[in-house]
Amino acid sequence: MKLAELAEATATQIECGDPEMEIHACVGLEDAGPSDISFLTNPKYTSLVSATKAGAIFLGKGTVIGRDDLAILRAEDAHVAYALALRAFNPEPEIEPFVHPTAVIDPTAKVAGDAAIFANVVIGPGAVVGSRARLMPNVVLYANAAVGDGSVLHSGVSVREDCEIGRNCIIHNNSTIGSDGFGYARTPGKKWLKVPQAGRVVVEDDVEIGANTAIDRASIGDTRIARGAKIDNLVQIGHSCTVDEDALICAQTGLAGSSDIGKRVILAGQVGIAGHLKVGDDAVITAKSATSHDVEPGKTISGIPAFDNREWLRSTAAYRKLGEIAARLRKLERKVLGEE
Amino acid sequence: MKLAELAEATATQIECGDPEMEIHACVGLEDAGPSDISFLTNPKYTSLVSATKAGAIFLGKGTVIGRDDLAILRAEDAHVAYALALRAFNPEPEIEPFVHPTAVIDPTAKVAGDAAIFANVVIGPGAVVGSRARLMPNVVLYANAAVGDGSVLHSGVSVREDCEIGRNCIIHNNSTIGSDGFGYARTPGKKWLKVPQAGRVVVEDDVEIGANTAIDRASIGDTRIARGAKIDNLVQIGHSCTVDEDALICAQTGLAGSSDIGKRVILAGQVGIAGHLKVGDDAVITAKSATSHDVEPGKTISGIPAFDNREWLRSTAAYRKLGEIAARLRKLERKVLGEE
Amino acid sequence: MKLAELAEATATQIECGDPEMEIHACVGLEDAGPSDISFLTNPKYTSLVSATKAGAIFLGKGTVIGRDDLAILRAEDAHVAYALALRAFNPEPEIEPFVHPTAVIDPTAKVAGDAAIFANVVIGPGAVVGSRARLMPNVVLYANAAVGDGSVLHSGVSVREDCEIGRNCIIHNNSTIGSDGFGYARTPGKKWLKVPQAGRVVVEDDVEIGANTAIDRASIGDTRIARGAKIDNLVQIGHSCTVDEDALICAQTGLAGSSDIGKRVILAGQVGIAGHLKVGDDAVITAKSATSHDVEPGKTISGIPAFDNREWLRSTAAYRKLGEIAARLRKLERKVLGEE
Incomplete structure (x- = not known):
């Protein structure tokens, strides 16, 4: 990909460098070579910039590096540019529709003709699989x-009776829905x-769910994961919870039942x-x-x-010295109260 | 179901309302309609009672609501009545015994004639499946x-060599026993x-185990989950532990090895x-x-x-002000000891 | 097994007892009988030694028991001896190479002729399975x-695209790699x-990974689990982490992304x-x-x-009395500062 094409794909500006320069991959600072682009998204790694052999780099607004011998693509937000670059270099593979002969599909299930159904998949009565969906x-x-349409369920995922997965969702391996x-x-x-x-679990569109996560069905009504929410590995979502739009729930977090997690909430x-x-x-809520x-x-x-x-x-800073605090208090008491 | 029938099924008294009234479902306060029964089990939701459109409600001993325009079923314990009502409205489906042709059953295994063995189940040498058991x-x-008889193992569950599951157990998806x-x-x-x-894992009768939970076999002897214990999702039970009768272990709890959890213990x-x-x-032990x-x-x-x-x-109340406590102690020391 | 043979297999010395004595099993102190050997590895169980009916016992350097009526095998480290004894009494079963007819193996995959491929295993294009590997x-x-050669993957394990598992690894049920x-x-x-x-996940040789654990692939480059590391159940390893040689990671531990866990580190x-x-x-890092x-x-x-x-x-000792500490500080303030 030419630097100019990459700039367009990532909504960045060429601040320095030849627009015709060929870039082959997006690589970390330490491993990048002259035909790679790298990135600085975490200030912790600033010191690596001086030694990188990358031919180009994504930099966020205001980031200054003491070098002018590599191409610079200037981004509003370097992390977004990095994500867009990886997406440009790693396009989603085309789905080849097929149904593997070992798949067991109930005659009353409705599977879209352009879905991909891999080996040993089991689809129960009345189940529905949308267009371009992939069941690994x-x-x-x-x-x-x-x-729903375009969703990917990785190997080992189970979706229990009556539960719904929306469009363009990704559910990683061995997770349990419902x-x-x-x-x-x-x-x-x-x-x-x-x-x-x-009850059921309803997962709306554009939701990603990690590996080995468990989302419980409601006793009555629905457990709901709303549009755009992202849930990591080994997360527990109890019955009747709602996780609202664009919430982010990191690994090993657990919700007991009937709680509502608001829009864009981050649970570390x-x-x-x-x-x-x-x-x-x-x-x-921090980790x-x-x-x-x-x-x-x-x-x-x-x-x-x-x-x-x-x-x-x-409080945590004081806690580190709590043993000392207790000792100092005792000393003061002895002085003031004349005790023991 | 008639109100009188429901009262009998739930061991409750009709305090108000027509015994012949038809009730179609048990529904939450906000969603219930005139032919539904609702319930008040958590005082947090008392304020919803005044607006509910439910035709009937389960109330526990001593609970007073300012309404007499809906039928009231009075219970010793409203939560038990609610559970019994849901069981009455959602009877267990009849099991149709069958063995799916894709199931792989070792010729030395013994599978009861009235068990239900679903697609792609794999049953190893010498394994035993009881009467009316369901392997999803x-x-x-x-x-x-x-x-054992009447137990249900949901899709993705693995039971390792020599381990035993008792009667009328439920094990949810993708859990690992042994x-x-x-x-x-x-x-x-x-x-x-x-x-x-x-060693082995022995799970006694009437145990329920959640999704994506792992119970390790003992090095020597048994890891034991005793009758009536309930274990939630993503729980870790280390080798040689005993979880005694009617213990309740909530999600993401972990036991290291060789610990004994007593009868009726609750681990949040x-x-x-x-x-x-x-x-x-x-x-x-609280959460x-x-x-x-x-x-x-x-x-x-x-x-x-x-x-x-x-x-x-x-201690937690004081901890919130620990920074301030440390500052106050310093001030006092300066005053008393004249230090710095 | 004769006592003398067992002493040799466990690198221990016969301190007392007849070398020709027959030992049939290694059993816990409470359950052992006259033809069993038992062990004392945890001082917590010292009191059980006086009542044990074991015919022999492994003791570590310096451990004294008040009995001379049972054979004693003296070890540098009793826990190592116990492990070696169990290995002697429970030899690894011989692998019988086979490919179950229900396994689905892509024609471009390379499976060693002496591997064991169990029912319903699915092996994708270009995948490689080494000699004496077992896929359950x-x-x-x-x-x-x-x-790699000699590795065992238990039922329900998924290894995602491009990821590598080394030689002589064990991965327990329902874990997700990649x-x-x-x-x-x-x-x-x-x-x-x-x-x-x-990116990928690379698991080097001699690694053991527990059940229902999730190890994420890197965005760029590798997530790496180095030789000899041991990872327990329900562990989360985030993308781009490195777990170095002989590290030990206990159940339900979680690593966010891009962290390096050093050699022989123990995370409880x-x-x-x-x-x-x-x-x-x-x-x-303690539990x-x-x-x-x-x-x-x-x-x-x-x-x-x-x-x-x-x-x-x-600090934790003082924390238990933090409410009291706050009250004592208030009292002192009143005395010294005359405040309220």
Whole structure:
């Protein structure tokens, strides 16, 4: 790809360099060569720029490097440009429609003629598979499950009865959509009486779900993952939760039941959300934190239980010296109160 | 179903309303209509009662609502009544015994004639499948694994060699029963020498296990999940653990090896239990907590490491102001000690 | 096996007992009988030694028991001896090479003639399976995936396109190797733009990976699990991470992207490692801890965020009384400052 073509594909400006220059790949700073373009998106790696052998580099607004011997594509946001460059260099493969002869498809299921159904896929009664959808090997759709146009389900994914996956979704390997919610009533004899989980999971369009993630069906009504939400690996979404549009949920986070995660909320890794809560739009909960209270829109919170992130940073700094603080308090008490 | 029939099925009393009234479904307060029954089990939702269009409602002992224009079924425990109502409205489907032609069953395995074996199931040598058991697509039983009468294994579940699943169990999708425990001896050269995991997992009757959960086999002897225990999604049970009767283990909790979880213990979400511990009967460990010490029967503990829940609540309240506490202590020291 | 043979197999010395004595199994202290050997590796169980009916016991250097009526095999390290004994009593089964007729193998794949390919395995175009490798039922190798000699992939494991598994590895059930990293650029309109994950996962020789674990492919370059590393169940390894030789990562630990875990590092259960960090060789991070900073080689750290383990122990002790500390400080303030 010519530098000028790449600039167009990534919505960047050629600040320096020959527009006709050939670029073959987008590569990290340490490994890039003269026909590669690299990128600086994380300031932590600034020191690598002086030694890179890359022929070109994406830089964000305002980033200055002390070199003029490599081509520079200037971006509004270097991370977006990097994503667009990788997409230009790694176009989605064409889907070749086919149904592998080992696939087991119920005669009442409706599979689009241009879908790709790989080996050992099992599609239950009444299930629906949309146009250009890909079901990789060993995917299982239970009765009346639906997968929208252009979605990809990787090997080992199960979509349980009546659950819906929207269009252009990606679900990675071995994830479970629609397992029973964890609902029991405790009897007077302290046994657990199973509450039937008769609801569904609805995953809207443009959602990506990582590997080995479990999303439970509701007892009544729907568990909903709204348009554009992104969910990482090993995440637990409890029954009747709503994850709203463009929310981002990082690995190993868990939501108990009936919580609402607002639009564009970011839950970092290993976060825990108790049941029946509302996390407001644009809130951020930092890694390893947990909340059992509602979270106001736009707030960043941390800790177990979580509170304002700046206060938490102050508390964690003092916590490191808590043993010393206790000792100093004792000393002061002895002085003032004359105790022991 | 008539109101009177529903009252009988749920062990509730008609406090108000026509016994002949027809009820079609059990629905949440916000979505219920005149021919639905709703429920109030969580006081958080009391405010929704005034606006509900439900024709009837389950209420627990002592719950008062300011309305008399809808039928009331009075329950000892509204949550139990709700569970029983959902069970009445969603009866278990009849199992149609069959063996799908793509299932691969070793000739030495014993599969009950009235079991349901779905597509691509693989049953190894010497394995046993009980009466009315259901193995959904892609379930794998290794050699000599056993599944008891009436149990359901959902797609993607693997039961490893020699492990036993009891009667009337439910195991959700992509869970692993009997993977090797994580056991190594460290050699003088600081390599990890694998300790063979020659034991088993035994799951007793009436156990439910969520999706994407992993239960490790013992090195020697058994890992045991006792009758009536309920285990959620993405839970880790290490080798040689015992989870005793009617224990409840919520999502993403992890047990290291050789710990005993007592009867009716509740481990909330994302809890961690170190190895070789005893958690006493009826103890509760709250969400995101971890213990590396034994827990007394009946105690509720919290924190990392966990201690008495009430003390912990007091500590967490003070923690939010720990930065300020440190500053105040410094001020006092200056005053008293005249330091810096 | 004769006691003398067992001593040789486990590199131990017969300190007491008849070399010709027959030992049939290695069993726990409570369950062992006169023809079994038992072991004492955890001092917690010392009290069980007086009552054991075992005919022989492995003891580590310096361990004294008040009994001379059972044979003693004295080991440099009792845990290593125990591992070697179990290996002697549970030899690896011979592999019988075969390809099950239901396996679906692309004609361009290369499968060694002495590999064992179980039912419903799917091997994609260009994939390679080494000598004496075992692919258990329902394993899926995507295009150009490679599995080295002697490795075992358990049922439900997926190895995604272009990823490599080395020699003599074990991967337990339902784990995912090579799912897309969780990489998005945020557009000015606050949508998530997927960053293609065009790299690979490379797993070197002698690695063991637990059940239901997810290891993400890199966006560019490789995610690498180096020789001898051991990874437990339900672990998340983010894109572009390196786990170096002989590292040990316990269950439910998560690494965000681009972090380097040094040689022989131990990450205990449920640990979290933020992105772009370096954890130095031989460092230890204790259970339930998290770090967002680099960790020096050899350090043991704890807490969220984690700091020196000894300091942390002191802080946790004071934390239990933090409510009381705050009250005592208030009292002192009143006395000294005359405030309220």
